[in-house]
Amino acid sequence: MILALPKGRILKALTPVLEATGLLSQPSPIDEKTRALRFPSTESQLDIVRVRSFDVATFVAFGGADIGICGSDVLTEFDYPEIYAPLDLEIGQCRISVARHPRAGLRDEAPSSKIRIATKYPVTARAHFASRGINAEIVHLHGAMELAPSLKMAHAIVDLVDTGTTLKANGLEETDVIAHVSSRLIVNRIAMKTRPQAVSDLIDRFRKGLRSQK
Ligand code: ADP
Ligand code: PRP
Ligand code: MG
Secondary structure, eight states, X not given: OEEEEEOSHHHHHHXXXXXXXXXXXXXXXXXXXXXXXXXXXXXXXXXXXXXXXXXXXXXXXXXSOSEEEEEHHHHHHHOOXXXXXXXXXXXXXXXXXXXXXXXXXXXXXXOGGGOEEEESOHHHHHHHHHTTTOOOEEEEOSSOGGGTTXXXXXXXXXXXXXXXXXXXXXXXXXXXXXXXXXXXXXXXXXXXXXXXXXXXXXXXXXXXXXXXXX
């Protein structure tokens, strides 16, 4: 079996839980300096791969990994029917929100049919505005979307917010919370059917690891 871990901030927050699962061996996926992408675990039947956070759900949905950990923001954006998310790890907590310049009302700047949104989350953003009857045009960026309003590329952004520091530093204001976000343990549905015991043992190890941290 393959477990997909996300590099970056989730991996950092997850480290104590991973250590508590007893699955880590050397070389460790926690060491982000190593260039290796695939690591052994303490279980002979399990290898760990380390991939981009945004790609974890894709690795699991396409069966490259049987189990993985990723933010609920990523799950919502891809909405893969092949994925089951049985456990909220309660780390990586933030929210996905709409933000814009404080004084620039969306409707002052553009007729609602022409609202342009800069985001790394095109599906989530489009669905949010569509639910309000607005057909948003999406500018798909992978970072620094906070620049888009002042550079006149977009009227607003949809991005992750935690402390609000990034928005403030870029002169933006949060106007709507679209969803609360936290990291989830995810499982490929076919793996659940074909290897139910191995999958539920792994879920259990994470559940116990999580509990030992509380
Ligand atoms: P990326 O390189 O894709 O930005 P990160 O490690 O920064 O990767 O983010 C990975 C995940 O961590 C996100 O998908 C989200 O679930 C969560 N996350 C991102 N930013 C924050 C934040 N500021 N506070 C809390 N959780 C966050
Ligand atoms: C994330 C996210 C926001 C910021 C929100 O960026 O994309 O920009 O955190 O957190 P805050 O409300 O506490 O400021 P990150 O730090 O991951 O940088 P990145 O652009 O490299 O992803
Ligand atoms: Mg980030």
